[in-house]
Amino acid sequence: MTKKVLIVDDEANIVISLEFLMQQAGYQVEIARNGEDALTVVNEFKPDLVLLDVMMPKVNGFDVCQKIRDNAELEDTKIIMLTAKGRDVEVAKGMALGANSYVIKPFSTKQLVLEVQRVLEES
Amino acid sequence: MMLQGGIILFVSFAYIGILFAIAHYSDKRADAGRSVISNPYIYSLSLAVYCTAWTFYGSVGHAASTGIGFLPIYLGPTLMAALWYLVMRKIIRISKLHHITSIADFISSRYGKSSSLAGLVTIIAVVGIIPYISLQLEAVSTSFAVMWEHSEIAATVPRNNMTIFSDTAFYVALLLAMFAIIFGTRHLDTTERHEGLVAAIGFESIVKLLAFLVVGFYITYGIFNGFGDIFTRASQVPELQTLFTMENAGTYTDWTWLMFLSMMAIMFLPRQFQMTVVENVNEKHLDKAIWMLPLYLLLINIFVLPIALGGRLLFPSGVVDADTFVLTIPISQGQEELALLVFLGGLSAATGMVIVATVSLSTMVSNELIMPALLHFGPLRLSKSRDLGGVLLTIRRSTIIIVLLLGYVYFRATGTSYTLVSIGLISFAAVAQFAPSIFGGIYWKTGNHLGAITGLSAGFVMWTYTLFLPSLAESGYLSPSFIASGPFGIELLKPYALLGLSGLNPITHSLFWSMLVNVGGYMILSLVGRQTIIEHSQAAQFVDIYKQAEDNDIRLWRSTSSVPVIRSILEQFLSPARVDEALNQYAQKRNLDWSKDDVADTELINYAERLLAGSVGSASARVLIASAVKEEPVSMDEMMYMLDETSKVIAYSRELEQKSRELELATSELRAANEQLKQVDRLKDDFISTVTHELRTPLTSIRAFSEILYDNPDLDSAQRSKFMNIILKENERLTRLINNVLDLSKIESGKMEWHLTTLDLKEVIEESVATVEQLIKEENITLDLDLSEPTSLTVSDRDRITQVLLNLLSNAIKFCDRENGKITVRLGEVDEQLSVSVLDNGPGIKLENQELIFDKFRQVGDTLTDKPQGTGLGLPICRQIITHFGGDLWVESRPGNGSKFIFTLPVVAPNEDGSDNEPDYTPPIFANGQTQKEQG
Amino acid sequence: MNRFVIRGQRLIAIFFIGCLLFNYPLLSLFSTTGMLWGIPILYIYAFTSWLIIIVLMFIAIKLRH
Structure with a gap:
């Protein structure tokens, strides 16, 4: 069964690259371009994994992460945070909020894909 | 004839010549700004003016009949010295700030600069001190007589039969008067300080101590074989053995009262006040004097008992006056030179006292009695006569002569019916009357003018009745029945046993009653009466002296005048050079220019008043200034303002409050600045992290697509060029961003x-x-x-x-x-x-x-x-x-x-x-x- | 300021010690005809106490704290 990945980022070009990479890796991909969209999409799409950008206007990545974790139906959804600030505090905050892993921008495409695979295989 | 009268006179004048030389030298040094007396040792020695002929001759006489009964007179000052650190320091501080010139000035200044109070204190001081002066005259003339006629009977010559002109005491009085005039009234100074006088007195203290120690040592070790020998021999005479105990030293009550009396005397005798307070150069000198004066007193008393007992052992009972032992013992042993030294010691003790006492009394009489009277009623009313300084000097010189002559008259009146010590104690009891007003004045703000006048008058009247009048009565000038059965035979009014109070010696008896009415009157009327504004102000200033700084003086003259007017008033009493100096100092301190600012404001008027007070006393100064200054009517508001200002405590606490408010303000400003810095810091942090984010975003796309293109060589060309385009666009974005950030930072940093x-x-x-x-x-x-x-x-x-x-x-x-x-x-x-x-x-x-x-x-x-x-x-x-x-x-x-x-x-x-x-x-x-x- | 206060208080204490030493009843204890080293005990007592008081004052003034 094809695993489902939801990409949440407000940077169009990054979304394009992530979409390409995930599709190439054989996942079913859905896209949300901001935090608000992400919260609706995540309920319908029920992804196995969310690639979640932290720095977004209005509803940011942390908020999205927290909402997902608050939702019992989304218990099994894995979350990888994408952070551009690369500060320890941000990473720690994301992990504390229930993210499964994090990737720092700019990322190596291979490592990103490997990380997605690793997280999805965890159970 | 052991010693030629000529030699004695020659030595006396030679000694006085030395004193002049010392005084002249130190005055010169003082004028050159290198004061010799500005050290604690001279200061302490000058305080030893306490030791007069009474100590030099009288102590031995007293000890010869009472054992250690003479000691309270020295133990009192010793103990009082311990309290000086608190009390005397305060008095000195106050006096310096208010330019106090005498004890009368001090008291009057405290109670609203009252002329009546100043006059009263002056009268008490003069009358009180007359017996003391006569004591010195008696001692010196006796010592002259002893030297001259080397006769044991000298002391018993019936003086009443002599004419004035054949009486040595009269000449001694004139000699001392001359001495005091030359020393004490050479020039007028704003602070009434006499450098030369102090130096000479310091020297005299050394002479009298040395002379006494030498004769003591000679008697103890030259005639006898040391202390032990004298006392052992005395112990074999039953009559003398009683002197080893307290038996003859008076009752314990008398002893305690005597100590109290001498405590007051060391502070309030006009000459002590003059030396300790007025002539004090530096408040710190008091610290050393606190232990040095008692040490001096101890040293000069060490040989008193050996000499007294030695004299009693050497001379048959009653033949030689014990008061002359220090002189008669060396003479009896043929030690002429030693006797001459002792005579000089006695002379120095007596002259020291007479000079300082008359100088301080003459200052009081001229400043507090005659000047105010002249200014109030006399022809001198304001600036008609130019050279008031000369008038002032004449008044002082006449006063010195009059005081000495009064002393002589008293001496003639009382004759030899009293011992030296008991005469001195009469004076002590008189000056003790100042104690309540002064102690109350510096520690009790409620104490008021009415209370002080009442207390002092009552105490003085009581003293006169219970001590002074009886002393005259005993000499036959009043009916002896006055003492024996009271005036008009009223037993209850017997001066030595008032209301039947007996069992005390006359001194203690008088002291008890006079203190009772004095303290009582002072306290009751202070508690009942009210203070005027100026009294209130002075009370606050005196009591809270340590809380004040010199320059925030209280303004009592709500008025203005012109600088030339003020200058002309000052120049009547002070040399124009001194006036110039004082005014320039004042101007300098406040950045004024007299050629431009010629309005004398309140502050200057007060300053002038204080300057003047230094020369004519505060009561006179106030009258003078008042006549020159048109005082504006003080409105209710201003009065309230003055009351506020007057209470320095309030001002002080306000100042504190103000300070703490300022501090709070500064703190909150600092806090705000700190907050702002933090804010800036936060903004900077935010900016950097935002920039980082903004830089990473295009980089992420560039890297991701570069890798994708690299890893997927087989991509279709449409996709390939789309990805390449993204890379280019993101590159441009990155460049733009970097340029912008650089621009911004350049602009911001200038x-x-x-x-x-x-x-x-x-x-x-x-x-x-x-x-x-x-x-x-x-x-x-x-x-x-x-x-x-x-x-x-x-x-x-x-x-x-x-x-x-x-x-x-x-x-x-x-x-x-x-x-x-x-x-x-x-x-x-x-x-x-x-x-x-x-x-x-x-x-x-x-x-x-x-x-x-x-x-x-x-x-x-x-x-x-x-x-x-x-x-x-x-x-x-x-x-x-x-x-x-x-x-x-x-x-x-x-x-x-x-x-x-x-x-x-x-x-x-x-x-x-x-x-x-x-x-x-x-x-x-x-x-x-x-x-x-x-x-x- | 504090130094002045402390020093003042020490001197007050000395004053009271002196008052005690030179008054009834302590004084009466020594009012005997007895002698020590050939000197009446009362004299020794009076002058020694006197000296002690002076030394105490000297120390109180000298002491810094």
Whole structure:
């Protein structure tokens, strides 16, 4: 069964690259371009994994992460945070909020894909 | 005839000559500014003026009949010295601040500068001290007689039979008067300090101590075999053995009262006050005197008992007056030179006392009695007579003579019916009357004028009745029945047993009653009566002396006068040089210039009053100043103000409050500054982390697509070129961002290089529009240029203004209506300001966001679509540039109606030299685009 | 300021010690005809106490704290 990945980022070009990479890796991909969209999409799409950008206007990545974790139906959804600030505090905050892993921008495409695979295989 | 009278006189005058030399020398030194007396040792020695002929001759006499009964007179001062650190220091501090010249001045000053009180104190002091002066006359003339006639009977010559002119005492009195006049009244000084006098007295203290120690040592070790020998031999005589105990030393009650009496005497005898307080050069000297004076007293008393007992052992009982033992013992042993030394010691003890006492009394009499009287009623009323200083000196000199003659008269009156010690104690009891008013005055603010007058008068009357009158009665000048059965035979009024109080010796008896009425009267009337404003003020100043600084004196003269008037008053009493000096000092302290400021304000008047007080006493000074100064009526408000000011405590606590308020203010300012710094720090942090984020974003895309392209060589060409295009776009974005950040940081840190030229904005706008023309066409936007208005030139950096214009134009293009885009650019001039506006017909900006868009990295609206193009730094940079050139950049917009960005630049007239008229902005102008580097 | 206060208080204490030493009843204890080293005990007592008081004052003034 094809695993489902939801990409949440407000940077169009990054979304394009992530979409390409995930599709190439054989996942079913859905896209949300901001935090608000992400919260609706995540309920319908029920992804196995969310690639979640932290720095977004209005509803940011942390908020999205927290909402997902608050939702019992989304218990099994894995979350990888994408952070551009690369500060320890941000990473720690994301992990504390229930993210499964994090990737720092700019990322190596291979490592990103490997990380997605690793997280999805965890159970 | 053991010693030629001539030799004695010669030695006496030679000794006095030495004293003059010392006094003259130290006066000279003082004038040269190198005071000899300004050290604690001379100060302590000068306080030993306490030891007079009474000590020198009388102690032995007293000890010969009472054993250690003479000691309370020295133990009292020893103990009092311990308290000096608190009490005397305070008195000295007060006196210095208020230019106090005598004890009368001190008391009157404390109770509202009252002339009546000053007069009363002066009278008490004069009358009280007369017995004491007579004591010195008696001692000196007796010692003369003993030396002259080397006769044991000298002391018993019936003086009443002599004529005045054959009486040595009379000549002694004249001699001492001359002495005192020459020493004490040579010149007038604002502080009534006499350097030469103090030095001479210090020297006299050394002489009398040495003389006494030498004769004591001679008697103890020369005639006898040391202390043990004398006492052992005395112990074998039953009559003398009783002197080993307290048996003859008076009752314990008398003993205690005597100690108390001498405690008061060491402080309040006019001569002690003169030396301790008035002549004090430095408050710190008191510290050493506290233990040195008692040490001196101990030393001069060490041989008293051996001499007394030795004399009793050597001479048959009653043949030789014990008061002359120090002199008669060496004479009896044929030690003429030693006897001469002792005589000199006695002379120095007596002269020291007489000189200082008369000087201080004459100061009081002239300042507190005669001057105020003359000023009030006499012909001297104000500045009619010029040389008041001369009058003052004459008064003082006459006073000295009169006081000594009064002493002589008392001496003649009482004859030899008293021992030296009992005469001295009468004086002690008189000056003890000052104690309640002074102690109350410096520790009890409620103590008032009425209380002081009442207490002093009552005490003085009681003293006169119970001591002074009986002393005359015992000499036969009043009926002896006055003592024996009371006046008019009323037993209850017997002066030595008032109301039947018996069992005390006359001194103790008198002291008890006089203190009772004195303290009682003082306290009761102080508690009942009220204080005037000036009293209230002085009370506060005296009691709270340690809380005051010299320069915030209380203003009591609500008045003004002119400086010349003040000067002329001062010059009547002080030398013009001294007046000049004092006024210049004053002016210097307050940065005044007498040639310009000739209004004497309250402060100057008070200053003048204090100066004058130093020379004529505070009561006289007040009268003088009052006559010269038109006192303005004091309004109720001012009165309240003065009352407020008067209570220094309030002022003090206010000051404290003020200080703490200031401190609080400073603290909160600091806190605010700190908060601001933190804020700046936070902003900087935010900025850096935002920049980091903004840099990482394009980098992420670039890296991701580069890897994708690299890893997937088989991508179809459409996708391939799409990805390549993204990489290029992100690269551009990155470059733009880096440039912007650099620009911003340069502008903010002032390191931006500005290339200033005179600009015609019309040209710049046309150029900029040309740059974006292509883009405008592609987007199908209508451009409306309105540059018709004729405009002035400005001075600016062409490239930077172009940058601003391009930024505004590209924003306009970006936000224009997608279908029917329209941009209007307009140039105009209003009030010396050129204004450029760029209007689009896009969605507009909400009011609350109109300022936010000028913040760094603040982008408003649907950012997703626009983000690749904007860095979030464009508008902030534009605003910084425009602000730098003295203009303004803002936006006017209503949602739905497009946005209008407007910036202004100041007009600069195209002068030849390029100077500019814009006051707010003044960049140096360089023709033809010369570079000017901004200084941070 | 504090130093002045402390020093003042020490001197007050010395004053009271002195008052005690030189008054009834302590004084009466030594009022005997007895002698020590050939000197009446009362004299020794009076002058020694006197000296002690002076030394105490000297120390109180000298002491810094």
